[in-house]
Amino acid sequence: MTxxxxxxxxxxxAGKTPLVxxxxxxxxxxxxxxxxxxSTDLYPGEVVGLLGHNGAGKSTLIKxxxxxxxxxxxxxxxxxxxxxxxxxxxxxxxxxxxxxxxLALADNVDxxxxxYLGRELLTRWGTLDDAAMEAETRKVMGRLNPNFKRFxxxxxxxxxxxxxxxxxxxxxxxxxxxxxxxxxxxALGPAETEQxxxxxxxxxxDGIGIFLISHDIHDVFDLADRVVVMKNGAxxxxxxxxxxxxxxxxxxxxxxxxxxxxxxxxGALAD
Ligand SMILES: Nc1ncnc2c1ncn2[C@@H]1O[C@H](COP(=O)(O)OP(=O)(O)OP(=O)(O)O)[C@@H](O)[C@H]1O
Ligand SMILES: [Mg+2]
Numbered sequence: 407m408t409x410x411x412x413x414x415x416x417x418x419x420a421g422k423t424p425l426v427x428x429x430x431x432x433x434x435x436x437x438x439x440x441x442x443x444x445s446t447d448l449y450p451g452e453v454v455g456l457l458g459h460n461g462a463g464k465s466t467l468i469k470x471x472x473x474x475x476x477x478x479x480x481x482x483x484x485x486x487x488x489x490x491x492x493x494x495x496x497x498x499x500x501x502x503x504x505x506x507x508x509l510a511l512a513d514n515v516d517x518x519x520x521x522y523l524g525r526e527l528l529t530r531w532g533t534l535d536d537a538a539m540e541a542e543t544r545k546v547m548g549r550l551n552p553n554f555k556r557f558x559x560x561x562x563x564x565x566x567x568x569x570x571x572x573x574x575x576x577x578x579x580x581x582x583x584x585x586x587x588x589x590x591x592x593a594l595g596p597a598e599t600e601q602x603x604x605x606x607x608x609x610x611x612d613g614i615g616i617f618l619i620s621h622d623i624h625d626v627f628d629l630a631d632r633v634v635v636m637k638n639g640a641x642x643x644x645x646x647x648x649x650x651x652x653x654x655x656x657x658x659x660x661x662x663x664x665x666x667x668x669x670x671x672x673g674a675l676a677d
Contacts, residue, residue: 414669415649419449423486425584425615426502431470431480440466441477442639443672448584448615453606455630455647456619457659463639464619468586471617472504473497484584503582505573505590513562517554518543520561521576546575550608551601567598574605578614585609588619603629623652623659637662640673 424447431444441463448454456464469475471482473494482489484500491497497504511520518539527535527542540557547554551571561569570590577585587606591599606616606629620626626633627647635642635658642658645668654665664674 414667415646419452422449424449424483425485426471427481427483427486428467428471429481429483431467431477431482433466433470433475433477433479439639441470443479444636444639444641445480445671446634446641446644448617450583450613450615451610452632453610453616453618453630454644455626455633456617456636457623457626457633457655458636458642459659462636464636465588466639467636468504468588468617468619471497471584472502472586474504498580501581501583502586503577503580503584504586504588505570505577506588511561511569511572514560516540516560517547517557517564517572517575520572521546521579523576525580542579543575546579547571550575550578550605565598566594567601570594570598570602571605574609578609578612583614585614585616586619587616589621590618591620591622591625599625623655627652627655635659637673641671642673642675643668643670645669 427447429445431441432439433441444463444467456468458464466475470477471491473491473496476492482491489500491500512523521543522539527538529535544557554568554571556564556568561572591602594602609616618626618630630647632644632646633655634644635655642662643664649667650665654667657663657665658668662673662675664670
């Protein structure tokens with residue numbers, strides 16, 4: 407066999423067990439097939455960029471993974487075993503955490519209070535153990551974003567990128583192994599986007615797998631190891647970012663056309 411640049415290159419994940427595998431997932435709202443027999447996977451330390459037009463089904467697919475929506479059809483495997491995920495609590499038990507664009511932070515309290523929101527540490531007298539929560543928060547942040555110094559400020563005073571680090575710190579502090587980020591940089595400036603890129607880099611080193619949804623194909627090419635493109639609820643194809651060009655991925659998004667360097671899915675345009 408000859409090597410050809412225009413075919414998918416050797417799979418670096420071959421022989422490994424995926425962190426997550428979604429198989430043949432479907433869900434309809436009324437008559438609309440929001441997700442239509444979609445399959446995808448995610449490996450430890452990997453960033454998979456999920457791309458597609460508005461309404462392609464990206465958020466719906468990851469909401470099925472995070473337990474926010476109950477699927478009509480399909481299987482979710484975690485660490486190679488079938489997982490029961492029908493609500494967000496169960497997804498969290500499997501180490502699946504989602505960071506939404508809105509971040510869902512409590513604006514009027516500091517980073518530590520946000521990290522422990524709803525899971526506060528108490529002293530043996532039953533009062534809030536602020537010292538322990540702050541110490542633990544400094545530890546997590548020190549690893550994730552060593553430049554973060556604003557431990558005493560309410561998070562509403564922080565920049566978008568700093569708020570993003572608080573949200574990510576909260577997710578990984580509670581043992582997230584699978585992180586879903588839906589448009590994490592949509593509201594951020596270039597410097598803050600860069601900061602989120604750094605955070606993602608740190609998480610990868612720890613073996614965390616990330617599904618990254620973004621409209622910005624440049625961001626995705628910078629951050630993702632692989633792209634998965636959806637159109638009308640179906641998977642057009644997936645490819646390593648090194649095997650395809652941005653133009654080819656745009657062709658997948660807009661036309662549903664799967665280039666030679668990608669693995670076609672059921673949503674690929676027949677040629
Ligand atoms: N709760 C819901 N009820 C009814 N229809 C829904 C619901 N959520 C999503 N849909 C529909 O499912 C389809 C997929 O929507 P989804 O939000 O997953 O798209 P998306 O790829 O995330 O788009 P965007 O890039 O705009 O965020 C759309 O047609 C949308 O209108
Ligand atoms: Mg969406």
